[in-house]
Amino acid sequence: MKPDEGKTPxxxxxxxxxxxPSVAAGQKMVQILKGIDLEIAQGEFVSIMGPTGAGKxxxxxxxNGIIPHSTGGRIGGNVEIFGKNTKEYKTxxxxxxxxxxxxxxxxxLFTMSVEDEVAFALECLxxxxxxxxxxxxxxxxxxxxxxxxxxxxxxxxxxxxxxxxIAAILAMxxxxxxxxxxxxxxxxxxxxxxxxxxxxxxSRSDKTIIMVEHESEQIARFSDRVIVLEDGIxxxxxxxxxxxxxxxxxxxxxxxxxQVTELAYAVRNSADRPLPIILDEAIPWFSRNP
Amino acid sequence: MVLPESxxxxxxxxxxxxxxVTALNGVSVSVAKGDTVALIGQNGSGKTTLxxxxxxxxxxxxxxxxxxxxxxxxxxxxxxxxQVGFVFQNPDHQIFCSSVLDExxxxxxxxxxxxxxxxxxxxxxxxxxxxEAYTDYPPAVLGFGxxxxxxxxxxxxMxxxxxxxxxxxxxxxxxSSVELMDTVMQLNSEGHTILIVTHDMRVVAEYTKSSLxxxxxxxxxxxxxxxxxxxxxxxxxxxxxxxxxxELTSAMNLxxxxxxxxxxxxxxxxxxxxxxxx
Numbered sequence: 001m002k003p004d005e006g007k008t009p010x011x012x013x014x015x016x017x018x019x020x021p022s023v024a025a026g027q028k029m030v031q032i033l034k035g036i037d038l039e040i041a042q043g044e045f046v047s048i049m050g051p052t053g054a055g056k057x058x059x060x061x062x063x064n065g066i067i068p069h070s071t072g073g074r075i076g077g078n079v080e081i082f083g084k085n086t087k088e089y090k091t092x093x094x095x096x097x098x099x100x101x102x103x104x105x106x107x108x109l110f111t112m113s114v115e116d117e118v119a120f121a122l123e124c125l126x127x128x129x130x131x132x133x134x135x136x137x138x139x140x141x142x143x144x145x146x147x148x149x150x151x152x153x154x155x156x157x158x159x160x161x162x163x164x165x166i167a168a169i170l171a172m173x174x175x176x177x178x179x180x181x182x183x184x185x186x187x188x189x190x191x192x193x194x195x196x197x198x199x200x201x202x203s204r205s206d207k208t209i210i211m212v213e214h215e216s217e218q219i220a221r222f223s224d225r226v227i228v229l230e231d232g233i234x235x236x237x238x239x240x241x242x243x244x245x246x247x248x249x250x251x252x253x254x255x256x257x258x259q260v261t262e263l264a265y266a267v268r269n270s271a272d273r274p275l276p277i278i279l280d281e282a283i284p285w286f287s288r289n290p
Numbered sequence: 291m292v293l294p295e296s297x298x299x300x301x302x303x304x305x306x307x308x309x310x311v312t313a314l315n316g317v318s319v320s321v322a323k324g325d326t327v328a329l330i331g332q333n334g335s336g337k338t339t340l341x342x343x344x345x346x347x348x349x350x351x352x353x354x355x356x357x358x359x360x361x362x363x364x365x366x367x368x369x370x371x372x373q374v375g376f377v378f379q380n381p382d383h384q385i386f387c388s389s390v391l392d393e394x395x396x397x398x399x400x401x402x403x404x405x406x407x408x409x410x411x412x413x414x415x416x417x418x419x420x421x422e423a424y425t426d427y428p429p430a431v432l433g434f435g436x437x438x439x440x441x442x443x444x445x446x447x448m449x450x451x452x453x454x455x456x457x458x459x460x461x462x463x464x465x466s467s468v469e470l471m472d473t474v475m476q477l478n479s480e481g482h483t484i485l486i487v488t489h490d491m492r493v494v495a496e497y498t499k500s501s502l503x504x505x506x507x508x509x510x511x512x513x514x515x516x517x518x519x520x521x522x523x524x525x526x527x528x529x530x531x532x533x534x535x536x537e538l539t540s541a542m543n544l545x546x547x548x549x550x551x552x553x554x555x556x557x558x559x560x561x562x563x564x565x566x567x568x
Contacts, residue, residue, distance in 0.1 A: 022431070051463040053433040103461070155309075157333040184461045185379065187332045187489045189529035214463060217534060254465030259492065259534040259555070266559050279534050283541045286562065 008083045010176050010208040011040040011063060015077035018058060018067060029074060032058045034232040036077070042175070045202050045209040047219045047240075050229035051254040056212045057103075059229065060178045063210070064098040065091050081176065096125065099169035103181040105161040108168070109153040114145060117153055118168045125172065139171035143197045159190025166197060177201070179211045183218075191215060195222055216256040220244055220277040228255060244277045260285075296320040296359075297452055297483050298344055298374075303353035305339050305507075313339040315507040316353065321452070321500075326475070326484045328494040328515060331504035332529050337487050340504065341454055344485070346370040358451065372401065375450035379457040381434075381441035390432075390440055391425045397448045411447050419443040419473060435466040442470070452483045459490045471497050491533045495519060495553040503528055516550050 013036050022030040032055045040046050048056050061067040065086045068075045079086045081097050089097075102108050111117045118139055122132045140146045143163040148156060153164050162182055169177060179198070183191040195218045201207045213219055219226060219240060226243040228236035230253050236243055244250070247265040250257050260282035264275045267286075276282040298321040305314040313336045321327050329337050342348040343355050346367045355362050357373050378384045387393040394415060398408045416422045419439050424432065429440050438458070445453065455474065459467040467490075475497060478484045488494060494501060494515060501515045505528045511518055518524070519532045520540065531537075539545075539552045544561040552558040 052435040052461070052466060159333055181461065185457060185489075187529060188491065188531045190333055191489075214461075254463045256464035260538060263535065263538070263555055263558055263562075266555065267562055279537055282534070282538055286538065286542060 007042065009039045009080075010042045010044070010082060011038070011210075012080040012083070013038040013062075013077070014080075016059075016062060016079060017076035018055075018062060018073060020071070020073040032232050033062070036232075036234050038227065038234060038237075040208060040210065042208055043202065043206045044224050045198070045211070045222065046225045046227060047223040048210065048212045048227055048229060049214065049216070049219070049243075049255045053231075054229040055232040056229055057180055060100060060180050060210065060212060062086070063176070063178060064100055065089060065094040066100075092125075095121075095174070096172065097174050098176045098178065099172055099174035101162075101165050101169050101177070101179045101182055103184055105153075105158075105165040108165045109161060112152055114140070114148045114151055114153055114156075114164050114167075117164055118171050121168055121172050135171045135173065139167040142170055142201070143167045144193075157190070158186050159193050162186060162190065162194055163197065166194070170201075175206070176208045176210070179209070179213075181212050181214070183213065183215055191218065198222065214256050216244065217258045217278070220258045220261075228253060241274070241277055245275050247275070295323045297323040297357065298485070299356040299359075300340070300343065301354040301356070303340070303343060303355060304351045305336075305343065305348060306351045313507050314343075317504070317507070317509050318353075319502050319509060319512060321483060321485060323451075323483055324478070324481060325500050326478050326498045327486070328498040328501040329485060329487045329504070330489070330491075330494060330501060330528070330530060331510070335504040335528070336507040337504055338456065339507075341376065341456060341485070341487055344452075344454060345374050345376045347376075368400065371397075371448070371450065373450055374452045374454060375445035375448055376454045377442050377445050377456065377458065379460060381429075381437040384441045384444075385429045385437060388428050389425065390421060390427050390429055393429055393440055393444050394447050397444055401448060411449075415443050415447045418446075418476070435462055438462065438466075439470065442473070446477060450482070452485065453477065454485045454487070456487045457489070458486060459488065459493055467493070489530075491519075491531065495533045495536060503530075516553055519553060520551050 016033050016036040018033040019029040019031045021027045050056050062079055069091050086094060109117055111120060118136045119132060122135060140149060143166050145163050145167060148160060153161060182194050198209055199222050202209055223240050226240050227234055244257055244261050247257060258277050260279055261275050261277050264285055276285040300317055300319050303314050303317045306312050317340060331337050339348060346362055346365060362370055385393055387396055394412050395408055398411055421443060429437055458470055471493060474484060486498060498515045501518045502512045503510045510528060511524055519536050525532055535558050536551060536553060539558055544552055546552050546557055546561055552561045
């Protein structure tokens with residue numbers, strides 16, 4: 001899905017630069033994001049890939065105003081959320097539009113029960129008690145953790161903790177949800193749970209999803225669009241099929257590729273033959289490879 | 291048949307946490323010297339608890355842990371660390387010195403090595419991990435991939451017989467993962483036994499010879515990785531999905547020359563080409 005003509009994009013980034021004084025470089029300013037241009041339509045699911053240190057997390061933080069509101073540093077260019085510059089939003093108002101789920105749910109969970117965890121942000125937003133109750137129940141149902149309501153987040157599995165963190169963000173009902181490596185450290189089933197929740201979110205609502213991930217095999221299944229960041233520059237952008245077909249470029253970038261795509265690339269006889277990017281396509285592909 | 295010497299052994303190991311949760315319920319495993327072993331299972335299956343027992347951070351509620359044939363019940367963590375090195379999943383749980391050089395020296399000092407020996411070891415490890423350019427850097431300012439390398443390097447510098455790595459590839463991009471695992475395999479070829487706690491099934495398929503599968507605090511299965519990865523029903527019982535290459539070879543009924551299942555890209559390509567040729 002390409003951004004719709006005419007409709008205000010959920011996110012519009014123009015010439016975004018960000019520099020931060022680096023301790024490693026003796027407090028010299030280090031350019032972390034370099035001239036990023038990106039437009040994301042409402043309801044789109046965009047995955048951000050790239051090697052460690054490419055600026056992926058920094059980009060996410062620029063979307064909800066943590067950069068530069070809370071971090072300092074030098075920012076250039078513009079980030080607009082629903083047509084309004086993030087510099088003009090108060091962080092609190094921006095939080096109603098953009099929710100972030102961090103990589104490590106432990107950094108986010110701190111209350112004594114799952115229910116309190118989901119309620120916390122709503123209390124901060126001064127949501128009325130009765131509406132709060134509805135939102136909490138709805139959010140927990142969405143990610144499938146109703147049965148954990150009274151449990152302590154500390155005693156849950158990694159996949160469950162990550163779903164609690166997602167529910168806490170969902171309850172705030174932001175139009176845009178950012179997930180920063182939400183599956184790292186999760187077992188394969190936990191990883192699938194997270195992708196299932198995200199996929200359901202977009203099929204049942206008009207949420208815009210931005211996910212930083214290395215899990216190419218899941219991205220290939222679920223994302224509308226993939227962008228690749230390298231050293232602060234947006235170097236590739238396209239559908240999962242377009243991106244993962246560029247095997248050599250991705251290898252050079254150090255980005256993971258679905259294993260079936262790597263295999264097909266290695267044995268295909270004609271460079272014109274499209275590569276499979278998910279397992280279900282791969283089985284017939286290999287059977288028919290002349 | 292001469293049984294291979296086991297470097298790690300647990301006998302009916304049981305661990306009950308103070309909360310009353312039984313994390314390990316009579317686990318008996320054996321790891322052969324020089325092997326590369328994957329410890330797999332869902333979140334909460336007891337992997338980390340087991341790993342902590344192998345370095346004496348937890349002590350058995352019942353049962354025994356033997357390292358190099360000796361029960362470690364009376365040994366301190368410091369004593370055990372000479373034989374078994376543990377690399378944490380999160381490098382920040384491990385790194386605490388103000389420079390990479392200090393970080394690498396720290397363990398060697400605790401081992402009582404003199405200055406000359408320390409320098410030799412450190413030069414070797416800096417070269418091996420390509421960290422020469424970072425000796426004076428505070429580890430905290432390095433990127434995640436480099437911090438992971440420093441934490442691994444600082445353990446390797448102590449040359450433990452057994453190296454336990456907790457989720458070594460999490461959060462790393464593909465290139466850094468391959469680089470890190472190649473370094474680990476180099477250590478293995480020099481005689482170190484490697485135990486990897488991981489969910490990354492490509493790492494399991496590509497780098498380990500044996501696997502231990504835990505489920506609900508019990509050992510569900512153990513044996514050669516290539517055998518276990520073929521048992522889809524067993525894997526699904528623990529919610530583990532084999533890597534795509536294994537599903538693909540199995541669907542296409544491809545076999546290696548020795549009749550094993552191709553588990554790496556190279557093995558798949560060879561089996562596929564040879565079928566096409568025939």
